[in-house]
Amino acid sequence: MTPLDRDTVRHLPKVLLHDHLVGGLRPETVLDLAARTGAADLPAADPERLRAWFRAAAATPEERGRRLAPVVALLQDAESLTRAAAECVQDLAADGVVYAEVKLAPEQHTEGGLTRGQAVDAVLEGLRVGRAKARLFGGDVDVRLLLTAMRQAADSLEIADLAVRYRHRGVAGFDIAGPEAGYPPTRHISACEHAKRANFHVTLHAGEGFGLSSIWEAIQWCGADRIGQGVRIADDIAVAEDGSAKLGELAAYIRDKRIPLELCPTSNVNTGVLPSLSAHPVDTLRRLRFRVTVNTDNRLLDSSGLTEELARLSAEFGYTPQTLRWLTVNAMKSAFIGHDERLALIDRVIKPGYAELENRRAGAAFFRREDPW
Numbered sequence: 275m276t277p278l279d280r281d282t283v284r285h286l287p288k289v290l291l292h293d294h295l296v297g298g299l300r301p302e303t304v305l306d307l308a309a310r311t312g313a314a315d316l317p318a319a320d321p322e323r324l325r326a327w328f329r330a331a332a333a334t335p336e337e338r339g340r341r342l343a344p345v346v347a348l349l350q351d352a353e354s355l356t357r358a359a360a361e362c363v364q365d366l367a368a369d370g371v372v373y374a375e376v377k378l379a380p381e382q383h384t385e386g387g388l389t390r391g392q393a394v395d396a397v398l399e400g401l402r403v404g405r406a407k408a409r410l411f412g413g414d415v416d417v418r419l420l421l422t423a424m425r426q427a428a429d430s431l432e433i434a435d436l437a438v439r440y441r442h443r444g445v446a447g448f449d450i451a452g453p454e455a456g457y458p459p460t461r462h463i464s465a466c467e468h469a470k471r472a473n474f475h476v477t478l479h480a481g482e483g484f485g486l487s488s489i490w491e492a493i494q495w496c497g498a499d500r501i502g503q504g505v506r507i508a509d510d511i512a513v514a515e516d517g518s519a520k521l522g523e524l525a526a527y528i529r530d531k532r533i534p535l536e537l538c539p540t541s542n543v544n545t546g547v548l549p550s551l552s553a554h555p556v557d558t559l560r561r562l563r564f565r566v567t568v569n570t571d572n573r574l575l576d577s578s579g580l581t582e583e584l585a586r587l588s589a590e591f592g593y594t595p596q597t598l599r600w601l602t603v604n605a606m607k608s609a610f611i612g613h614d615e616r617l618a619l620i621d622r623v624i625k626p627g628y629a630e631l632e633n634r635r636a637g638a639a640f641f642r643r644e645d646p647w
Contacts, residue, residue, distance in 0.1 A: 277589040284581040287627035289605035290374040292536035297572025307348040350386030352396035359400025367413030369579040379422040418446035425452035430465035446610035447475035454484035459491040466496040475610040481506035504535040508555035534565040534608035541571035567605040599628040
């Protein structure tokens with residue numbers, strides 16, 4: 275089967291649940307911010323060379339995080355944060371994304387004197403400005419924030435409380451990220467319980483740099499509604515040569531409870547979690563009907579918007595428009611917004627977008643047929 279071309283995928287409505295704001299800046303913006311602030315510790319002064327440096331392979335997820343340190347250092351004032359958020363929205367709209375949840379760690383943006391709340395305010399203003407600009411060019415994307423606490427820090431309860439207080443101002447949920455080894459989810463039970471007692475949404479990075487115990491703690495101790503990454507759940511699945519599979523207790527629980535997995539295939543390959551895209555369990559998990567979603571993680575580091583991610587999967591696994599629609603509806607069902615909002619986007623935007631593609635492809639096939647007369 276011919277893989278879907280990137281232009282076709284770009285025009286399909288898409289949903290993104292796992293994307294870090296600091297990992298998605300344009301190289302040109304990084305250089306502009308460095309020039310404005312006087313920072314001089316960037317490894318390159320040319321956008322393409324800087325892009326190549328960011329996108330070089332990293333040995334671990336932690337090493338990738340360190341590579342973003344220069345970007346974090348540039349995002350220490352309201353103006354820079356607002357610009358980064360506005361451009362994020364515009365880039366997502368240009369990529370055909372119709373709904374997105376973008377992760378922000380407020381504690382990383384206070385070295386210039388901003389409070390955590392001021393950092394969140396600046397980003398929310400950028401989301402508003404970016405959406406208005408995107409609409410001027412015929413695109414539209416609803417972008418919400420997920421406030422992230424760093425698991426190696428000790429202030430997750432404060433971040434969870436901040437997320438809850440901003441729930442009606444554009445923050446959709448609470449997240450925990452950072453190095454898994456040595457910093458298990460159970461260190462942050464109080465923060466997760468605070469969010470859950472407020473009937474708020476929680477997603478935790480787990481099952482990327484560490485294995486099944488991290489996923490188990492995130493779900494059974496911290497009550498995660500979704501699992502960020504979660505690729506190591508494949509360690510609890512035995513696939514036979516005939517394609518049949520035996521699920522362990524944790525994998526079966528996650529599938530039975532329909533707990534969404536925020537998979538980031540390109541990121542997993544680039545950090546060495548998997549040796550190649552062909553070895554990624556995304557297709558096995560899809561075939562076994564886990565609640566699979568496909569995401570970008572850090573667009574600057576992975577040379578990968580959501581169009582690129584889905585096009586790569588199409589090329590590798592033969593995904594059809596029907597497969598991409600299934601993945602997209604999965605993601606929309608798993609979003610941290612109200613049921614009516616999710617249903618409206620599915621029925622009024624996503625399904626019509628895929629139906630339009632099917633009609634175009636059917637029409638093209640009709641006109642390619644030989645005239646029987």
